Amino acid sequence: MQDKTSMASRQSRGKKLVDPVFSILAKAKEAAAEYGEEKVVNATIGSIQDDDGHLATLDKVTELVRSFAPERIMSYAPIKGIAGFEEAALNFTFGSSRPEGHLAAIATPGGTGAIRQVIYNYADDNSNVLIPDWHWGPYKVIAKEFGRKIDMYSIFTEDFKFNLVEFKKKVTANLKQQDNLVIIFNTPAHNPTGFTISTAEWEGILTILREAAEDKSKNIITLLDIAYIDYAGEFEEVRKFFTLFGGLPENILVTVASSMSKSFLAYGMRCGALIGLSSSKEVVDEFVDVSAYSSRANWSNVNHLPQELLVELYNNESMLADVYSEREGFRKLVEQRGQLFLTEARESGLEICPYYAGFFIAIPCDNPEAVVERLQQEKIFAVPLNKGIRLAVCSIPTAQMPGLAAKIKESLTD
Amino acid sequence: MQDKTSMASRQSRGKKLVDPVFSILAKAKEAAAEYGEEKVVNATIGSIQDDDGHLATLDKVTELVRSFAPERIMSYAPIKGIAGFEEAALNFTFGSSRPEGHLAAIATPGGTGAIRQVIYNYADDNSNVLIPDWHWGPYKVIAKEFGRKIDMYSIFTEDFKFNLVEFKKKVTANLKQQDNLVIIFNTPAHNPTGFTISTAEWEGILTILREAAEDKSKNIITLLDIAYIDYAGEFEEVRKFFTLFGGLPENILVTVASSMSKSFLAYGMRCGALIGLSSSKEVVDEFVDVSAYSSRANWSNVNHLPQELLVELYNNESMLADVYSEREGFRKLVEQRGQLFLTEARESGLEICPYYAGFFIAIPCDNPEAVVERLQQEKIFAVPLNKGIRLAVCSIPTAQMPGLAAKIKESLTD
Numbered sequence: 001m002q003d004k005t006s007m008a009s010r011q012s013r014g015k016k017l018v019d020p021v022f023s024i025l026a027k028a029k030e031a032a033a034e035y036g037e038e039k040v041v042n043a044t045i046g047s048i049q050d051d052d053g054h055l056a057t058l059d060k061v062t063e064l065v066r067s068f069a070p071e072r073i074m075s076y077a078p079i080k081g082i083a084g085f086e087e088a089a090l091n092f093t094f095g096s097s098r099p100e101g102h103l104a105a106i107a108t109p110g111g112t113g114a115i116r117q118v119i120y121n122y123a124d125d126n127s128n129v130l131i132p133d134w135h136w137g138p139y140k141v142i143a144k145e146f147g148r149k150i151d152m153y154s155i156f157t158e159d160f161k162f163n164l165v166e167f168k169k170k171v172t173a174n175l176k177q178q179d180n181l182v183i184i185f186n187t188p189a190h191n192p193t194g195f196t197i198s199t200a201e202w203e204g205i206l207t208i209l210r211e212a213a214e215d216k217s218k219n220i221i222t223l224l225d226i227a228y229i230d231y232a233g234e235f236e237e238v239r240k241f242f243t244l245f246g247g248l249p250e251n252i253l254v255t256v257a258s259s260m261s262k263s264f265l266a267y268g269m270r271c272g273a274l275i276g277l278s279s280s281k282e283v284v285d286e287f288v289d290v291s292a293y294s295s296r297a298n299w300s301n302v303n304h305l306p307q308e309l310l311v312e313l314y315n316n317e318s319m320l321a322d323v324y325s326e327r328e329g330f331r332k333l334v335e336q337r338g339q340l341f342l343t344e345a346r347e348s349g350l351e352i353c354p355y356y357a358g359f360f361i362a363i364p365c366d367n368p369e370a371v372v373e374r375l376q377q378e379k380i381f382a383v384p385l386n387k388g389i390r391l392a393v394c395s396i397p398t399a400q401m402p403g404l405a406a407k408i409k410e411s412l413t414d
Numbered sequence: 415m416q417d418k419t420s421m422a423s424r425q426s427r428g429k430k431l432v433d434p435v436f437s438i439l440a441k442a443k444e445a446a447a448e449y450g451e452e453k454v455v456n457a458t459i460g461s462i463q464d465d466d467g468h469l470a471t472l473d474k475v476t477e478l479v480r481s482f483a484p485e486r487i488m489s490y491a492p493i494k495g496i497a498g499f500e501e502a503a504l505n506f507t508f509g510s511s512r513p514e515g516h517l518a519a520i521a522t523p524g525g526t527g528a529i530r531q532v533i534y535n536y537a538d539d540n541s542n543v544l545i546p547d548w549h550w551g552p553y554k555v556i557a558k559e560f561g562r563k564i565d566m567y568s569i570f571t572e573d574f575k576f577n578l579v580e581f582k583k584k585v586t587a588n589l590k591q592q593d594n595l596v597i598i599f600n601t602p603a604h605n606p607t608g609f610t611i612s613t614a615e616w617e618g619i620l621t622i623l624r625e626a627a628e629d630k631s632k633n634i635i636t637l638l639d640i641a642y643i644d645y646a647g648e649f650e651e652v653r654k655f656f657t658l659f660g661g662l663p664e665n666i667l668v669t670v671a672s673s674m675s676k677s678f679l680a681y682g683m684r685c686g687a688l689i690g691l692s693s694s695k696e697v698v699d700e701f702v703d704v705s706a707y708s709s710r711a712n713w714s715n716v717n718h719l720p721q722e723l724l725v726e727l728y729n730n731e732s733m734l735a736d737v738y739s740e741r742e743g744f745r746k747l748v749e750q751r752g753q754l755f756l757t758e759a760r761e762s763g764l765e766i767c768p769y770y771a772g773f774f775i776a777i778p779c780d781n782p783e784a785v786v787e788r789l790q791q792e793k794i795f796a797v798p799l800n801k802g803i804r805l806a807v808c809s810i811p812t813a814q815m816p817g818l819a820a821k822i823k824e825s826l827t828d
Contacts, residue, residue, distance in 0.1 A: 007633045007667050007697055008704050009594060012535040015707040017493070047489065057484035065487070066480040070471035073479070075461065076681045079431070109523060109684075112714035121426040138710060145711035180423060219421045253421050267490045268718030270523075270684075283421055290422050293429040296552060297559035300526035303717045304682030 011147055020137075021046070021383050024372070028381035041380040041404065045395040046191075046359055047267055048330050053397060056330050057265050060322045064309055073305040079295050080288070081107035081273070082307045088314035089273035093226070093258040097239040100246030102284040105258075105275045106291050107302040110267075111227045114257035114274035116142050116298075119182060121290040122221040122253070123148045127178040130170055133387060134353065134362060136191045136225070139184055155195070160354040162201040168208045175218050183209075186225040188232035188241075189358025192383075192390040194338070196232055196356040202241050206248070213249040224256045228358040230263045231331050235324075250280040253287065260306055262359070264313075264323070265330070271306035334359065337393045337401050344405035350412075359394035365412050374411040380404070425561055434551075435460070435797050438786070442795035455794040455818065459809040460605075460773055461681055462744050467811060470744050471679050474736045478723055487719040493709050494702070495521035495687070496721045502728035503687035507640070507672040511653040514660030516698040519672075519689045520705050521716040524681075525641050528671035528688035530556055530712070533596060535704040536635040536667070537562045541592040544584055547801060548767065548776060550605045550639070553598055569609070574768040576615040582622045589632050597623075600639040602646035602655075603772025606797075606804040608752070610646055610770040616655050620662070627663040638670045642772040644677045645745050649738075664694040667701065674720055676773070678727075678737070679744070685720035748773065751807045751815050758819035764826075773808035779826050788825040794818070 006013045021044050028042040037053060048056040080086070089105040090098065108114040119142050123129050129143050132155035143150050153170040157163045174181050188196035197205070209220055222245075232238040245254045259272035276287035295301070313320045341361060345352050353362040365371050368384035375382055375389075383390040389408075396404070420427045435458050442456040451467060462470040495503070503519040504512065522528040533556050537543050543557050546569035557564050567584040571577045588595050602610035611619070623634055636659075646652040659668045673686035690701035709715070727734045748771075755775060759766050767776040779785050782798035789796055789803075797804040803822075810818070 005696055006700060007536065007594070007635065007665065008700060009534070009536050009538045011539060012704045012708075015535075016703045017707045017710050019493075019710075022492075055485040055489050057488045061488075062484040065484075070476040070479075071469040074471045074475075074680050074682050075469050078436075079433075109713040109717075112710075113712070116712050120423070121429075122421065122423050124423045125425060138714070141707070142711045145708060180421070221421065251421065266488050268488050268715075270713065270715070270717050282419055286420060286422060289430045290426045293431045293555070294426075294559060296431050296433075296526075297556045298527070298530050298712055299523040299684065300552070301682075301684070303523075303684050305719075 015145070017141070024381050024383060027376065031379055031381070035379060039379055041396060041400050043380065043382045043391040043396050046392055047394065048265065048334060048359070049395040049397070050333070051397045051399065058323055058326045060319060060326060061264055061266060061309065064312060064319070065305065068305065068308055072308050075304060077107065077301045077304040077307055079301050080292050081105070081302065082304065082311065084311040084314070085273070085307050088310045089258060090275065091314055092263065092310065093256055093273065093275055094242050095236050095239040097236070097242040099242050099244070099254070099277055101277050101279050102281045103275065103277050104284050104288045105273045106288065106295065107307055108272045108274045108295070109270040109299055109302055110261055110272045111225060111257045111259035112138065112142070113299065114272050115139070115184070115223065115225065117274050117291050117294050118221065118223045118255050118257070119143055119148055120146050121294060122180055123182040124178060124180050127180065128174050130174060130181060130183045134190070134193050134385070136186060156353070162197055162205070164201070164204045164208065167205065171208055171212050175212055175215070179217060180219045180221065182221045182223060184223045184225060186227070188226070188238050189228035189356060191228060191358065192360045192385060193353035193362040194355035194358040194360055195353060197241070199241055199244070202244050206244055209252055210249060213251050216251055218251060220252045222252065222254050224254070226256060227259045227262055230327065231334060231359065232357045245277060248279060250278065250283060253278050253283055255287070260310060264309070265327070266306055266309070269306040270303050271310070333398070334394050337396060337398050340398070340401040341391070341393060341405055344402065348406040348409045350405050350409040353388070359392060361391045361393050362388050363391070363408060364388040371411050375408065378407055378411070380407060429559070431555065438795050438797060441790065445793055445795070449793060453793055455810060455814050457794065457796045457805040457810050460806050461809065462679065462748060462773070463809040463811070464747070465811045465813065472737055472740050474733060474740065475678055475680060475723065478726060478733070479719065482719065482722055486722050489718060491521065491715045491718040491721055493715050494706050495519070495716065496718065496725065498725040498728070499687070499721050502724045503672060504689065505728055506677065506724065507670055507687065507689060508656050509650050509653040511650070511656040513656050513658070513668070513691055515691050515693050516695045517689065517691050518698050518702045519687045520702065520709065521721055522686045522688045522709070523684040523713055523716055524675055524686045525639060525671045525673035526552065526556070527713065527716070528686050529553070529598070529637065529639065531688050531705050531708050532635065532637045532669050532671070533557055533562055534560050535708060536594055537596040538592060538594050541594065542588050544588060544595060544597045548604070548607050548799070550600055570767070576611055576619070578615070578618045578622065581619065585622055585626050589626055589629070593631060594633045594635065596635045596637060598637045598639060600641070602640070602652050603642035603770060605642060605772065606774045606799060607767035607776040608769035608772040608774055609767060611655070613655055613658070616658050620658055623666055624663060627665050630665055632665060634666045636666065636668050638668070640670060641673045641676055644741065645748060645773065646771045659691060662693060664692065664697060667692050667697055669701070674724060678723070679741070680720055680723070683720040684717055685724070747812070748808050751810060751812050754812070754815040755805070755807060755819055758816065762820040762823045764819050764823040767802070773806060775805045775807050776802050777805070777822060778802040785825050789822065792821050792825070794821060
């Protein structure tokens with residue numbers, strides 16, 4: 001549409017969401033209707049499906065949802081979250097690896113709401129937000145919505161470690177041209193690769209950030225998107241890296257986007273938390289002020305029901321144990337599918353991004369669009385990325401895993 | 415906080431939410447704890463409380479909430495809303511008074527989410543959004559979040575009709591200095607006064623807007639915030655004014671913020687719809703594009719459960735009849751309280767804003783903060799506005815209404 005016929009505000013003209021997952025999902029469903037579900041590999045859906053192709057949910061969570069008195073779910077929740085939510089969110093996020101410093105948490109509509117708050121409130125208009133070349137697409141959508149730009153670093157070295165050299169280059173270059181730099185990390189069990197930043201790599205990253213923060217006119221805001229943490233391994237083990245974030249300089253603000261979507265298989269309920277951590281009380285106070293203001297201005301308050309759910313689970317050990325035990329079954333299911341694929345990938349010589357755990361496996365390739373189209377001829381439906389393709393192992397039935405790696409390998413050399 | 419110690423982005427510095435309702439609510443609760451609930455008039459809460467002081471909810475809605483299969487509430491809803499949501503939202507919004515033209519509706523987190531979309535996507539940065547002097551405070555919070563400014567017109571003539579003269583002045587003046595003008599109306603049963611714009615007044619308003627739209631370089635975007643419509647009178651009757659919005663010039667875009675919060679007493683579930691209406695298909699297509707993009711960038715998708723609720727009720731006449739019958743009881747309860755107050759206000763010579771229906775009654779006065787404080791001495795807790803005070807008749811038990819008008823009258827002359 002030309003500007004002449006647009007009625008939108010200057011900054012909103014031309015915005016149009018392009019959702020590659022949606023269109024490929026539609027094709028997968030068409031194919032399933034035509035050839036039968038068992039003949040079609042639908043590797044697009046980013047939520048856990050059991051081996052019968054049904055959405056996985058947690059019985060105890062459903063039971064709780066149905067048990068709340070109506071006034072506990074129908075009344076407005078306070079803007080920052082209900083009583084007990086903050087403590088519950090901090091606990092589920094950090095476990096016993098709560099970093100030292102001043103902490104605050106407020107409720108958000110899922111991880112997206114938390115990410116939106118950080119980008120809007122901490123990246124200056126027209127400045128860069130730093131993300132890896134392998135990334136979750138919506139970071140770019142969010143940045144563009146607010147007139148923020150994106151800069152990327154190559155996340156992997158040639159032997160698939162975290163690329164500290166490239167990371168440092170980009171941090172330094174960006175801080176030369178802007179005062180605030182928001183840096184987004186998606187770990188552990190990174191979307192779209194399943195990569196997890198190791199403790200040693202975190203130490204390297206934090207050394208780089210400490211050095212950059214020696215210039216006190218600069219502000220560094222790290223955003224840890226931990227949406228997949230509960231599928232990355234044992235609860236306490238995968239949270240140990242958080243302690244590294246204590247005691248950072250006052251001009252490094254650490255934020256964490258925590259989500260109930262995957263952790264409680266409650267995607268549709270739209271509840272998460274945005275956490276702020278700093279050595280400075282003033283910085284955390286300001287974090288709460290600007291975040292709560294943005295909440296009031298964008299969605300007012302967050303769905304009440306999942307907040308009650310989180311607080312209830314936090315206070316009821318035996319119920320939580322049931323939830324964890326059920327979730328562990330699904331984690332293992334996804335793990336098993338991933339391991340099957342990994343083994344076959346090795347056997348067939350298919351190079352994949354470093355997959356440690358999580359919902360997705362990524363395969364680097366040239367011309368991902370063409371590869372995705374070739375795979376569709378084989379009734380395999382994957383999502384094209386900039387530098388490869390993404391398979392949602394969270395939703396592919398285990399029975400469909402054997403042979404998949406070989407077929408993908410073939411599609412690359414066609 | 416000085417800029418020097420702020421880590422926020424330039425446009426977010428200094429943002430801090432001041433919520434007068436919250437602090438007064440806290441005082442009311444303290445007083446209730448000290449003197450007993452029956453001794454304290456808490457006129458702050460903007461949701462219906464029954465005469466025992468409990469949050470009113472609808473049994474049939476609760477029953478439905480508990481009946482959904484988990485995959486229907488835990489899965490992600492599509493960004494624009496689930497299948498059937500658009501038609502259901504258009505139906506609940508317009509009834510049989512659906513205006514002529516191109517229409518679209520997308521799901522939003524409550525009315526706030528819808529209002530945010532319109533202000534962000536249609537008002538230019540640093541331009542004015544036009545609202546009445548008696549208004550819902552968060553319009554200003556939303557505008558400020560995005561660097562939009564607020565201009566106000568005096569909504570009432572001296573005899574408490576809609577002030578077409580003042581309205582026209584402000585429309586003309588603003589369109590001289592900017593190309594896009596977002597104008598927000600809160601009607602029927604306006605928050606905070608209970609005023610409803612009449613058909614004749616709407617005709618006058620639309621004549622002014624049609625004239626202003628003769629300059630084709632200008633765009634007018636009306637936003638109808640109808641949060642309280644279902645407490646304004648009979649379903650079809652209160653919706654008749656919508657037909658006036660058909661056939662407007664292509665450079666007038668009509669948007670409607672529709673909310674389930676009050677209509678289904680489901681405040682905490684955060685679901686509403688943003689509706690666009692235009693004579694031009696292109697304008698509505700762009701409306702959907704920019705709105706969906708903003709949804710993806712701010713909250714991704716809307717709570718799934720209330721969307722299922724709305725579609726279910728739309729498709730189940732007998733269930734809907736039960737919901738409506740229960741809601742009618744609460745509507746009458748609020749009406750009865752309002753009428754009691756109105757009668758006593760007349761008797762005691764207390765001048766109030768024109769209250770037709772709805773959750774709130776407003777009393778114009780000088781120095782509202784002082785009046786509110788004097789009332790607190792009488793254990794009456796009301797909310798101060800710019801030009802008066804607000805009483806939430808939706809939440810004051812009927813037994814507490816007698817004598818209230820006289821006490822307020824007294825507090826004005828102290």
